[in-house]
Amino acid sequence: MVEFNEIIEKVKDIISNNKIGGKIYDKDVAMELGIPQTTFATMKKRKSIPYPELLEFCARKKLSINWLFFDQSVDMLIEETTKFFQMRYFANIRASAGGGAEVFGEEYEMITVDEKIMQNMVDYNHKELEAIHVDGESMEPTLKDGAIVFVDREQNSIEKGGIFIASTNAGLFIKRVRQRADGMIELISDNQAYPPEILAPEEVSIVGKVIGNIERI
Secondary structure: OOOHHHHHHHHHHHHHHOOOOOOOOHHHHHHHHOOOHHHHHHHHHHOOOOHHHHHHHHHHHOOOHHHHHHOOOHHHHHOOHHHEEEEEEEEEEEEEOOOOEOOOOOOOEEEEEEHHHHOOOEOOOOOOOEEEEEEOOOOOOOOOOOOEEEEEOOOOOOOOOOEEEEEEOOEEEEEEEEEOOOOOEEEEOOOOOOOOEEEOHHHEEEEEEEEEEEOOO
């Protein structure tokens, strides 16, 4: 895996392709990634890689994240299919931890993700994942506003507990989900300031289980 400084130099190269004249500085990278300059300077000193921001950057620029982190093209990876997989990244979708959010649409980017990267974020036994954003504070401190969560659609049973993406008439929610003895469904927030929401079973469809996340800076 390439070092922090090498990754940033690659980002600068990409930014320079869209900028006429002038040198690209760290402040330009920070702005492109949506990170405050002082925070970025601290991250550079600590060599702390901003995974969520770089994931979004790759999606916007239609880049292979493996090229950014490992100098590997998708073509190089085809011969080593056990070491990577592609994930649908819904950059414009926000599953709400508070009020309802948009439903899943058809607009997404395919992100090629290496096993070594995913091991930092999720249990790699999950081969088919989708990535969306958290909007709101009701699942804090477990999931922070702006975090990117990884969703396994094949896990839609709430019996064993966990955090799920639930589709309702009001939109998408990220909540703990429990079925009560009377059959009603509770959408439960980790933030105690938010009371549970109670819905009829026919009003809730489980999209999938959240099996990992990365937080924004």
